[in-house]
Amino acid sequence: MSTNSFQEHFDSLIDRDITIEPKDWMPEDYRKTLIRQISQHAHSEIIGMLPEGNWITRAPSLRRKAVLLAKVQDEAGHGLYLYSAAETLGISRDEMYQQLHTGKAKYSSIFNYPTLTWADMGAIGWLVDGAAIMNQVPLCRTSYGPYARAMVRVCKEESFHQRQGFEIMLTLSKGTEVQRKLAQDAFNRWWWPSLMMFGPPDAESPNTEQSVRWKIKRFTNDELRQKFVDVTVEQAKVLGLDMPDADIKWNEERGHYDFGKINWDEFWNVVKGNGPCNKQRLDARKKAWEEGQWVRDAAMAHAEKRKARKKAA
Amino acid sequence: MTLAYTLQLADDALIIGHRLSEWCGHGPILEQDIALTNTSLDHLGRARSLYQYAAEQFNQLPADKKESFFTSVALMQVVKAGNAIDEDDIAYLRDGWDFRNLQLVEQPNGDWAHTVARSFFYDCFNFLYFSELTKSSDSKLAAIAEKSLKEVTYHLRWSSEWVVRLGDGTDESNARMQEGINDMWMFTGEMFMASEADKHAAADGTGVDVTQLKSLWEQKVGEILDEATLTKPTGTWMQQGGREGRHTEHLGYILAEMQFMQRTYPGMEW
Numbered sequence: 047m048s049t050n051s052f053q054e055h056f057d058s059l060i061d062r063d064i065t066i067e068p069k070d071w072m073p074e075d076y077r078k079t080l081i082r083q084i085s086q087h088a089h090s091e092i093i094g095m096l097p098e099g100n101w102i103t104r105a106p107s108l109r110r111k112a113v114l115l116a117k118v119q120d121e122a123g124h125g126l127y128l129y130s131a132a133e134t135l136g137i138s139r140d141e142m143y144q145q146l147h148t149g150k151a152k153y154s155s156i157f158n159y160p161t162l163t164w165a166d167m168g169a170i171g172w173l174v175d176g177a178a179i180m181n182q183v184p185l186c187r188t189s190y191g192p193y194a195r196a197m198v199r200v201c202k203e204e205s206f207h208q209r210q211g212f213e214i215m216l217t218l219s220k221g222t223e224v225q226r227k228l229a230q231d232a233f234n235r236w237w238w239p240s241l242m243m244f245g246p247p248d249a250e251s252p253n254t255e256q257s258v259r260w261k262i263k264r265f266t267n268d269e270l271r272q273k274f275v276d277v278t279v280e281q282a283k284v285l286g287l288d289m290p291d292a293d294i295k296w297n298e299e300r301g302h303y304d305f306g307k308i309n310w311d312e313f314w315n316v317v318k319g320n321g322p323c324n325k326q327r328l329d330a331r332k333k334a335w336e337e338g339q340w341v342r343d344a345a346m347a348h349a350e351k352r353k354a355r356k357k358a359a
Numbered sequence: 360m361t362l363a364y365t366l367q368l369a370d371d372a373l374i375i376g377h378r379l380s381e382w383c384g385h386g387p388i389l390e391q392d393i394a395l396t397n398t399s400l401d402h403l404g405r406a407r408s409l410y411q412y413a414a415e416q417f418n419q420l421p422a423d424k425k426e427s428f429f430t431s432v433a434l435m436q437v438v439k440a441g442n443a444i445d446e447d448d449i450a451y452l453r454d455g456w457d458f459r460n461l462q463l464v465e466q467p468n469g470d471w472a473h474t475v476a477r478s479f480f481y482d483c484f485n486f487l488y489f490s491e492l493t494k495s496s497d498s499k500l501a502a503i504a505e506k507s508l509k510e511v512t513y514h515l516r517w518s519s520e521w522v523v524r525l526g527d528g529t530d531e532s533n534a535r536m537q538e539g540i541n542d543m544w545m546f547t548g549e550m551f552m553a554s555e556a557d558k559h560a561a562a563d564g565t566g567v568d569v570t571q572l573k574s575l576w577e578q579k580v581g582e583i584l585d586e587a588t589l590t591k592p593t594g595t596w597m598q599q600g601g602r603e604g605r606h607t608e609h610l611g612y613i614l615a616e617m618q619f620m621q622r623t624y625p626g627m628e629w
Binding site for chain 1: 373377380381383384385386387388389390392393396397399400403404406407410446447450451470471523524525527528529531532535616617619620621624627628629
């Protein structure tokens with residue numbers, strides 16, 4: 047087949063909603079886009095362990111401690127399947143780590159915000175995992191097979207996390223005055239960064255159009271953001287919390303909530319590395335990697351020794 | 360006396376679980392991060408079952424016994440107010456001298472080799488211990504032991520494999536593993552010294568005679584260290600006191616961190 051007919055075959059698979067598999071021919075840009083997106087997603091899971099990990103040793107009850115620990119462990123698991131999915135595109139996990147550590151690969155900027163109180167464990171589950179689900183559910187039908195299958199598993203667990211987060215918020219909102227204050231404070235701090243999780247407005251999103259055409263992405267950033275706002279306003283009512291945005295108003299004509307202006311200047315600054323915890327998060331990962339080098343070397347050396355002994359026997 | 364016995368087992372489980380949870384997100388290999396978190400969750404799960412059982416026993420004590428059982432002011436306030444206590448009150452409202460865990464489990468993680476050494480010594484003890492505790496005349500403790508034994512069998516396999524991998528890996532890993540083993544060694548003797556609670560429990564058939572486990576433990580540890588090309592430490596002077604509430608300096612910091620929410624916002628549901 048000529049490149050042209052490879053391309054035609056690929057296009058016809060995409061058009062018929064048949065998944066692309068690792069051995070299929072794919073345009074180089076499709077492969078690159080996927081590596082970028084899947085590895086970014088995997089890194090987000092791994093970096094995302096840190097802000098919540100920050101509260102494991104301080105969780106206020108044994109049950110909460112166990113649930114939080116299990117949740118952070120799930121994130122490690124998500125990182126693992128996503129790294130594996132990316133590896134099917136011809137990049138190694140070590141290379142991906144390298145890209146993360148050198149700042150070449152990005153991860154979700156939300157994790158560059160600090161977790162200051164216990165209520166942040168609720169707000170992250172409710173809002174951050176809630177926003178992640180909206181982004182991720184459509185990815186269960188994304189055109190690349192290994193990514194779509196990984197996402198089915200990820201989404202099941204994420205929706206469980208989202209419910210756990212909401213339940214923390216609900217407990218706080220039904221608690222004492224100071225607990226309601228903790229909940230509101232966390233909501234105030236996490237609301238805007240959560241809206242930014244959907245990425246820049248469609249008009250300024252360089253990758254959206256092509257990704258939608260390749261069926262990597264199924265909805266645009268703005269469509270998903272609106273859906274998130276609509277759902278969250280109703281949930282905040284259940285919690286009895288005030289929306290941290292004075293411009294939230296139901297728009298009868300659009301059938302959606304209008305909301306205020308997002309501070310994109312802040313968003314781009316955090317993306318560029320100027321968020322409150324960018325350095326801290328990356329340093330923590332680099333430290334784990336560097337301090338783990340001798341452990342990985344030992345495991346490798348031991349495996350080699352065993353193999354040699356087995357051969358000699 | 361089963362209460363004191365239950366508590367010391369629960370404290371071991373909580374504190375080792377806490378220490379291992381500190382690795383979450385910081386492990387040297389993603390798969391190992393997950394494995395260690397699993398183990399931490401097993402210990403935490405066992406701690407909860409035991410604290411729940413301890414709370415049940417405590418709540419049945421006569422009033423005068425209740426008021427003299429713990430020294431913690433915060434816990435006594437709950438008791439004096441006439442409230443039943445629960446797993447969280449016991450974990451979060453006691454000070455160090457009411458904690459009866461082994462000093463071994465509160466030792467800091469150090470590097471991966473220190474963590475592996477601490478786990479290896481403890482897992483090996485736990486395996487022998489819970490094998491015996493399944494025969495407890497206390498059906499609750501026997502059931503907890505039954506469940507724990509499955510978990511502990513896996514923990515021991517994991518930590519033994521790592522001792523061997525690091526001991527018989529590179530020169531650096533061998534040196535680090537040896538150092539981990541040496542540093543943790545003086546905290547191992549306490550596992551085989553029977554506390555008052557141990558003596559009572561062993562005598563009435565609810566607990567394990569820990570003094571009987573020592574030779575089996577030494578044998579198992581010796582085998583693995585041999586395989587790992589490591590040297591078994593020869594020191595015989597052992598630290599002790601954890602079972603009597605005398606701890607190393609590390610426990611105070613664990614508790615300060617772990618208990619801060621319950622102390623700062625007392626009496627709330629989370």
